[in-house]
Amino acid sequence: MNHLKSNNSNYIFHLPEILRQDDEEILHALENKTNAVVKNIYNVEYVQSEIENFLRLFNSSCRLSLLNCNENERENFTFLLLLLENSVKSALKELHHNNKIKSYSFRCPICEDVITTKSNENIWETLQSHHHFEDLYFQFLTEGCTGFQQDTDTMDCNEADSTMNNSFGDSDTEYSEAIPTTSGEQNNLHSGNEKNVDVNSFRFNFPLRYDELVESKVYPPGLMWGIRRYDKIKDYTIQRCGPSRASCLICHCEMNGLRISKHMLIGHAMGQRHINASKSETVLEMLQFYHNFWLNQEPLIQTHQVYFRPYSIPTFRCALCLEIVHAEGVVSHIFSDTHKDYVIRNYNKRDRKEYYLIELQLQLYGIKTEKQNEDDKQNKEENNKTKKEAKEKIKKKQYTDSKIPPRRKSASSKELTAEHKIIRSIERPESTDVFDHIPNRMKEQRKYLTRKSLPDGSAVVSCSLCKIDLKNDLKIVRNHISLASPAHVDLNEIYKYYCEICNIWEQGEMGWSRHNFKSKRHLNMAESRKPNVTEYECTTCKTVIFGDELSLARHLPKDGRSKKERSNQLPDGVKLLFKSKQDLLAEGANLVAQAEEVLTIPDTRVCCEKLEEALREQFENCKVYPFGSRISGIGTKSSDLDVFVDTGDMYYGQRNQDPSDQVTLIRKAIKAFAKNRDYENQHAVSTARTPILKLHYVPLNLDCDLSFKHGLSVENTKFLKYCLELQPIAQPFILLVKKWSSYILLECVNTYAFAVMCIFYLQVNGFLLSVERLRNLHNSNNLTIINGWKAITYSLSLEEIKKHIKIYPRSVDELLKEFFEYFSKFDFNSYVVCPLLGRVVNRSLFETNSGQDLPKEMNDYLVQLEGDDPEVFKLKSFMCVQDPFDLSHNLTKAVQQGTVKNFQNMCKLSAKHLAFN
Known part of the structure; x- marks a missing residue:
């Protein structure tokens, strides 16, 4: 128990003495004192004395003997300690209920500084931040001297005793004890030879934290707590690199967008890829190594963390320089000319501040940004103005506050509504000439490239900038000017890259070159849309867009209105739909007529019969059940046909319900349709909740989705139709x-x-x-x-x-x-x-x-x-x-x-x- 004694009108804090008892006595005392605290049946004096006795026992070195107990004893101790923990938390909450507005003052006996804290603050954290704290604590361990002295004017003895107990009790669980760094025994500090121990023979094992500014930008606690709800990892798993950039540190995903939102990051944390990665021990070790490295760096070094990603246990990947860097060489890499030039170049592109904390990053190189120079200039002017005003009013001794520097003017409406100039990246896609397939954003590179004929009649592409010859191949030439040659890379403008089909932002030209333009989403596009999809460039906002005219319409601003203004207005289609009551009723009748026509035409029945006929090659007794909007009465002629295929005793979910069985059935169905020319564009979606096979029935121009699980979807359609x-x-x-x-x-x-x-x-x-x-x-x-x-x-x-x-x-x-x-x-x-x-x-x-x-x-x-x-x-x-x-x-x-x-x-x-x- 912490004691406060009166000495020269000051209360002096003493730590408990060291006691030793055997294991049985510990367990017996723990049971008795826990029951006494929980029941709270004694008077205040008795409870106080019992808690003091218990603390002396529990804080003694005999606590180490708990580690030697057997499994049954460990369970008993665990249960009793948890019970005690809940009781103490409740008691602390009650004690602090009426002390929220009180403050306490402590005086350092070395420098006589007064340290003031409020009752709702952790006093231990406040005191240990004082620069004389280690000296006082070491003196106590070696000599038993007094520590921080508390001013008597702030509170009485009982209040002080309660507050100090609460403060140091909390810290006992949050911080480790002083740990000797020498090879001697740990108990030497308590053996009576303490005075011979050097002050440097122990260290405080306080948890490391990121710099407050770095953490607020890169790892905001509110957002990280939401992510931790899903991946259950104590270390930060997602790093915000900038307003439009984020990186997942465990599944190595780069997230780019117009704005990195909370929902985007939490949505990624909910994804199966992120959850699976969070279960890998290798990935968790790599993540822990990554954070341990950056936590031990200076704050200005930590600001460069936004450029680095974990690559392996000893190495990181610099996303800015596209290099693999060993942990021991990270600081050297940060000070290298290449990395420094990239940081400066990124800062100079004022419309493209893609990374956080760039001003502090430049400060590491001793470079002051214009904003800092302006601030210094303003501060100097304000100081001069303050001095002048102080001289004028020195008789009254009233000094005026310096004026707030004027805010930077916001962008004009003309700048906000600047016309977007969108062009095709490749103007002549049908051409076979390599030079015609170099994107417009790299047009400055073309002047360094010439075609040279060889004696054997073949041709090569000669690069005058790099003094080399390249094979006359589009991929080789494009990789050379966009990725391989540093001389060319420096000439390229920085663009954003967005695939509207996949709804994915890629990082840099390298990420764009790795993008899968033959993914499932690209293959599942409507046939009428595929010929119109190509690569575009918006030269106004430096964005590469892969899509069609609809994608460009989404990129362009509408009517010069802001997003907030547009969200407060109904779309034109809705306004036209709800134009008048007569128009609405007429539209409703028209939609009902179309749905009824879909129900009566034989297309659905004919398609089901043909599907059943084709599937019987693989499934002899299969039966097809149509369901969905075409059957329920809310479909149109353009609606897909949903079909459940029962290959035998599957309607009630009694067979073939495992994912592996579903994949096997879909593969067999693909074989059945592969030989039939009436079916095209077969594509399996095996990752869905209910795996399906998509295909197109050519004779009726009808898209079909086949499922093989059970007939509950058919029952859903029956219920919907019954309600209508x-x-x-x-x-x-x-x-x-x-x-x-x-x-x-x-x-x-x-x-x-x-x-x-x-x-x-x-x-x-x-x-x-x-x-x-x-x-x-x-x-x-x-x-x-x-x-x-x-x-x-x-x-x-x-x-x-x-x-x-x-x-x-x-x-x-x-x-x-x-x-x-x-x-x-x-x-x-x-x-x-x-x-x-x-x-x-x-x-x-x-x-x-x-x-x-x-x-x-x-x-x-x-x-x-x-x-x-x-x-x-x-x-x-x-x-x-x-x-x-x-x-x-x-x-x-x-x-x-x-x-x-x-x-x-x-x-x-x-x-x-x-x-x-």
């Missing part, structure tokens, strides 16, 4: 919401999710029945169970079920307005859209007690969690819409916060627009 038949207004209602969503362009919210939200709104208001209610009305004892989930066995007629619902009495425009008003105010942070119950379910019920507090109607979900391959409902999404039957499936699991805000904003504006003033 029960409530006549549901079909135009859902179709209009579907068309409205096509103008809003909400990411990760598909047509089926919007249909379920529409059905849910009708359920909430009594115009449709919940899934559970429908089960009970039809026949709850004769249910269809697919893969463990209960579907509906439709045994009653529609007329019988219609007796239990209300028919919507108004027109569809009013229903739309009510729908938009409802979801514009919906609390997605707190509730889950649940069509099973026809009402909202609190998110917290899915988390508490492993879901045991959920309504009894969700027992199927709890049973699924106890199975061999459980799937938890994804609550991390900012929007939760539960599937009607598969209760572990969140239909909007990938939705981000910005999408929810945009959706609710568009709902609010749409409801207002539907007033039809």
